[in-house]
Amino acid sequence: MARQSGQQCSGRPGVDGGVGDGASHGVREVLAGVAGLEPADQDVQAGERDELVTTLVHDVYTALADAVDAAGEAVSTPDPADRIRAWATAFRNWSLANPQGFRLVYGDPVPGYQPPEGGPAPEAARRVCTGLAGLAAAAWPHTQHLYEGSEFQWSDFDPGLLDKVRPAHPELPPAGVALALRIWGHLHGLVSLEVYGHLRTQTLSPDKLFHAELTQLTRALGLVPRG
Numbered sequence: 001m002a003r004q005s006g007q008q009c010s011g012r013p014g015v016d017g018g019v020g021d022g023a024s025h026g027v028r029e030v031l032a033g034v035a036g037l038e039p040a041d042q043d044v045q046a047g048e049r050d051e052l053v054t055t056l057v058h059d060v061y062t063a064l065a066d067a068v069d070a071a072g073e074a075v076s077t078p079d080p081a082d083r084i085r086a087w088a089t090a091f092r093n094w095s096l097a098n099p100q101g102f103r104l105v106y107g108d109p110v111p112g113y114q115p116p117e118g119g120p121a122p123e124a125a126r127r128v129c130t131g132l133a134g135l136a137a138a139a140w141p142h143t144q145h146l147y148e149g150s151e152f153q154w155s156d157f158d159p160g161l162l163d164k165v166r167p168a169h170p171e172l173p174p175a176g177v178a179l180a181l182r183i184w185g186h187l188h189g190l191v192s193l194e195v196y197g198h199l200r201t202q203t204l205s206p207d208k209l210f211h212a213e214l215t216q217l218t219r220a221l222g223l224v225p226r227g
Contacts, residue, residue, distance in 0.1 A: 054120035060101040061124040067094040080138035081223040088187045099195045130168040136180035137169040143221045150175035186217050
């Protein structure tokens with residue numbers, strides 16, 4: 001799910017030795033924003049830089065996991081639409097309040113970065129992945145009839161993702177795991193556009209757009225959003 005985070009829901013390490021100068025400059029800006037390091041101070045030995053990036057990703061991703069977990073735990077109703085709305089809103093609010101952190105976790109890989117085995121934030125990764133899967137699991141009794149005859153199989157998914165999701169939500173079939181990824185796509189897409197400034201010149205009401213997206217998402221899942 002995250003670029004610098006090693007084995008995440010995306011199952012891809014945040015290593016890229018071929019990033020161009022433009023992308024590299026962007027990564028330096030992100031490190032400066034998150035760690036307070038000026039670009040000149042980032043020219044350290046590879047091992048020291050990897051340790052710095054690992055620490056930053058761990059702290060940033062843990063903060064995101066804390067935010068979405070707290071939002072989910074605060075929901076007092078069994079309504080899955082309420083859970084989706086709360087989790088999604090927390091994800092967006094944290095991302096907009098911490099744009100450099102969002103870019104560090106979900107943006108361009110740090111050139112040459114070698115994450116530790118298992119990734120720098122495996123526990124945060126597990127929490128976010130299982131949190132997303134939990135949204136799908138809560139909605140599944142209401143939406144499973146829409147996925148009858150689904151062609152998804154376990155082999156369609158990264159083993160690292162399944163190692164996190166299946167023990168936490170054994171009731172989810174392959175189509176349910178696909179649903180979790182689709183929910184993530186709905187949330188992540190608009191949030192990324194906001195974080196990177198692409199919506200700024202397109203709409204004066206990004207809040208309205210995001211909440212309309214959540215309304216359409218819950219309706220597509222066979223849920224009846226309230227309010």
